[in-house]
Amino acid sequence: MDIRIENKDAFYVSGYSVETSEETLEKDCAMMREKYEDRLRSISNHLYFVSWMNKEKVMIYHFGVEAPSQSPITEGATCVEVSSARFAIVTVPKGEPILDTWYKFFGAFQEETPALCGAAIDLDYPIYIESFDENGVCKLWIPVKQYCVED
DSSP states (O other): OOOEEEEEOOEEEEEEEEEEOTTTHHHHHHHHHHHHHHHHHTTOSOEEEEEEEOTTSOEEEEEEEEESSSSOSSTTOEEEEEOOEEEEEEEOOTTSOHHHHHHHHHHHTTSOOGGGTTOEEOTTOOOEEEEEOTTOOEEEEEEEEOOOOOO
């Protein structure tokens, strides 16, 4: 697994949210894509799923596009701020299910691996991201801290 570490500036994602669980995640995300993808792609071909747990420990998935401000850019949408942070990023291999890649990605933090060079998941940063570029390539972002620079 090719993991890289990147600093990302703050940005906003305007879109639509759904409460979900690990058991219904794939079905719920497919429903969100079916319902909103065409509307969102009319704005941008770079799509995001931003996920977090609410106070009741319910998983929220927010499907949208990058926005210039906190103002929603489509009717009925809401906006989520992604604060600036350092992320470990991995590309989902073509043909591999996204959820399987998430499991492997999180597992990489349990192993001693030079690719992570002292990185640890930043448990104080509540957001995880799936970024789909214009070609449909999916990249997963995990917030990290304690990263050392390799010589």
